[in-house]
Amino acid sequence: MDNASYAYNEHKFNKAMDDLKAESEEAWQWLSAIPKKTWARHAFDTNSKTDLVVNNLSEVFNKYILDHRKKPIRTMCDGIKDKQMVRWHRNRESGKEARWEITPHYSEKLEIEKERARYCKPIQAGVNLWQVTSGEQTHAVNLELQTCGCRKWDLSGIPCNHAISVINKAKRFPEDYVRKFFKKPYYLAAYEPMIYPVPGEHDWTKTPSPDIEPPAFKVKKERKKEKRIKGKFEVPKPKSTSRMGTITCSNCGLQGHKYTSRLKQLKPELALSKNKHVVS
Known part of the structure; x- marks a missing residue:
C-alpha cells in the first residue's frame, strides 16, 4: 500500500473512531483496547489468497437468487438449483473456449x-x-518464496507493484508468478463437477412411511412493524412532528407548553377556566 492510500485509510479509521466516541464512550473504549493490526489486511491468513475485507461475494449471491429466496423451501431450492445448473454448464463450456490463461478479473x-x-x-x-x-517505503521481495514485505502479493496471489518491478528487472514474466488458483486449469476444475437434473414429484420413490405434511401456517393478527429496530448506539432523531412544538400558551404567548402547566399568575379568565369556573 502506498503512502497516499495508507494516509487515506488512516484518516477514515480515525474519523470512524471519533464518530463512535461521540455516540458511545463505552463502545469506543472497548474498540480502542483491541490492537489495530487485528483489523488490517496485513494480519490476514495468507492461505486463502484474498485481500477482501467486505462481504461482496455474499451480497452478489443474494441478489442472484433474489427471485427465489422468498419462496417456500422446496420451490426455493429447486429454483436455485436450476440457476446454478445453467450457470455451471455455461461457465464450463465458455472456459474451454476461452483464450485467456489468467481469469479476466485478476x-x-x-x-x-x-x-x-x-x-x-x-x-x-x-x-x-x-x-x-x-516513494518513502522500502520492502524486501523474495521471488523464490513469492513474498513481498507489503504482504499484498502474499495475500492476493497476484504480484504487487514491488514484485513486478523485480520480475521485470530479472527479465522474467509477471504472468508466471500469478498463483495457479487464478489460471485456466483451476477455473475449469472448479466447474468440472456437474449438477444433475432432479426428477419431479411424479418420479419420486414411494415409501411405506406416511407423507410429511408442511407445517401449519398461521397469520398473526397483530399489526406488522413498519419501523426498523434502532441500533444500540444509534442516537434517536428529534421528533419534528411533535404537537407540542406548535402549541401556544394562552397566558404568556410562548410556544411549547399549555397555560395549565405553568406556575405563573394566570389571567383572571384563564384562572377561572383552570379551576373549572369555581370561584374560591
Whole structure:
C-alpha cells in the first residue's frame, strides 16, 4: 500500500473512531483496547489468497437468487438449483473456449500493478532476493518464496507493484508468478463437477412411511412493524412532528407548553377556566 492510500485509510479509521466516541464512550473504549493490526489486511491468513475485507461475494449471491429466496423451501431450492445448473454448464463450456490463461478479473488487477511498478526502484541483494523502494517505503521481495514485505502479493496471489518491478528487472514474466488458483486449469476444475437434473414429484420413490405434511401456517393478527429496530448506539432523531412544538400558551404567548402547566399568575379568565369556573 502506498503512502497516499495508507494516509487515506488512516484518516477514515480515525474519523470512524471519533464518530463512535461521540455516540458511545463505552463502545469506543472497548474498540480502542483491541490492537489495530487485528483489523488490517496485513494480519490476514495468507492461505486463502484474498485481500477482501467486505462481504461482496455474499451480497452478489443474494441478489442472484433474489427471485427465489422468498419462496417456500422446496420451490426455493429447486429454483436455485436450476440457476446454478445453467450457470455451471455455461461457465464450463465458455472456459474451454476461452483464450485467456489468467481469469479476466485478476488479469485486470495484474495490469494495474504493472502500471504502478514503473515508480519502483529494485536493487538485487542476492539470489531471488531484492530490495524495492517506492516513494518513502522500502520492502524486501523474495521471488523464490513469492513474498513481498507489503504482504499484498502474499495475500492476493497476484504480484504487487514491488514484485513486478523485480520480475521485470530479472527479465522474467509477471504472468508466471500469478498463483495457479487464478489460471485456466483451476477455473475449469472448479466447474468440472456437474449438477444433475432432479426428477419431479411424479418420479419420486414411494415409501411405506406416511407423507410429511408442511407445517401449519398461521397469520398473526397483530399489526406488522413498519419501523426498523434502532441500533444500540444509534442516537434517536428529534421528533419534528411533535404537537407540542406548535402549541401556544394562552397566558404568556410562548410556544411549547399549555397555560395549565405553568406556575405563573394566570389571567383572571384563564384562572377561572383552570379551576373549572369555581370561584374560591
